[in-house]
Amino acid sequence: MSVSDRSGDGSHPRHRLDPVIHSPVRLSIIACLAAAEKAEFGFVRDTVEVSDSVLSKQVSTLEAAGYVKVKKGYVGKFPRTWLSLTAAGRRAFDVHLHALAAIASAPSSTDARIEPVSGASPVKRR
Amino acid sequence: MPEPDAIHDGLDAIEPAAAAVALVYAENAQAIAGKAVRAESRWTGRFLAAFGIASIVFLALASVGGVVAYVASWLAYGVISQWFARRERVSWRGFDRLCGRSFAAWFVLQGVGCGVGFNFFAGEAAYWVPMAVVVSAPLFAGAWRTARR
Numbered sequence: 001m002s003v004s005d006r007s008g009d010g011s012h013p014r015h016r017l018d019p020v021i022h023s024p025v026r027l028s029i030i031a032c033l034a035a036a037e038k039a040e041f042g043f044v045r046d047t048v049e050v051s052d053s054v055l056s057k058q059v060s061t062l063e064a065a066g067y068v069k070v071k072k073g074y075v076g077k078f079p080r081t082w083l084s085l086t087a088a089g090r091r092a093f094d095v096h097l098h099a100l101a102a103i104a105s106a107p108s109s110t111d112a113r114i115e116p117v118s119g120a121s122p123v124k125r126r
Numbered sequence: 127m128p129e130p131d132a133i134h135d136g137l138d139a140i141e142p143a144a145a146a147v148a149l150v151y152a153e154n155a156q157a158i159a160g161k162a163v164r165a166e167s168r169w170t171g172r173f174l175a176a177f178g179i180a181s182i183v184f185l186a187l188a189s190v191g192g193v194v195a196y197v198a199s200w201l202a203y204g205v206i207s208q209w210f211a212r213r214e215r216v217s218w219r220g221f222d223r224l225c226g227r228s229f230a231a232w233f234v235l236q237g238v239g240c241g242v243g244f245n246f247f248a249g250e251a252a253y254w255v256p257m258a259v260v261v262s263a264p265l266f267a268g269a270w271r272t273a274r275r
Binding site for chain 1: 137140141142143145146151152155156158159160162163167209212213214215216218220221
């Protein structure tokens with residue numbers, strides 16, 4: 001089931017959260033690429049502090065979602081892989097952060113009201 | 127690493143406290159990335175400044191060397207600068223646009239300056255040196271903006 005199928009069209013900000021971006025490593029990769037025009041694979045690996053294989057796997061997921069563009073080339077004899085955020089990736093990142101901010105600022109569902117004992121106004125338990 | 131569906135199941139029930147933690151994590155990730163990108167993007171200012179200096183030198187020499195020497199100088203410098211730029215690991219977001227604007231302005235000024243110079247002021251340093259400084263100004267302005275980031 002795709003993300004769009006599951007997210008529905010509800011108004012609650014949780015519907016705008018993106019499971020592809022919410023993973024900590026992928027979020028770090030997107031945050032890194034959001035600050036750059038383009039970045040070399042090794043730079044992203046060093047900044048996010050992950051191994052080559054982990055970065056490669058997560059970049060494949062982001063590329064499949066259309067959030068990251070991968071370009072391979074050579075500098076002299078040495079192969080280089082360049083990563084950049086697509087417009088869709090940049091938009092998805094912004095929407096995800098706004099949704100997180102909206103949820104974080106909402107009152108918690110676990111907040112419970114304590115019934116007043118003797119005519120006092122209700123108070124929220126924190 | 128949880129699969130996206132499992133994460134999404136968790137996201138459906140995400141609490142404000144968990145969202146706040148995720149938000150702080152994202153802000154930290156952005157701050158770390160921004161600092162790293164700024165640190166490794168310093169070459170962009172040097173790149174534009176070097177192009178500006180080359181522009182002044184080549185235009186000043188063009189007054190005596192002529193069109194062929196001028197074009198040959200730029201071809202050689204273009205190859206070297208592209209090789210240098212491709213070696214770098216990252217460029218900051220917005221650099222391509224700044225670079226495009228700087229080089230577009232430089233290209234137009236250079237076309238006008240050289241057109242007038244080669245036709246009317248060949249060999250006259252009093253024209254070519256000030257013109258070279260004016261033509262290179264957009265590149266130095268770009269370098270200055272990069273350094274101020």
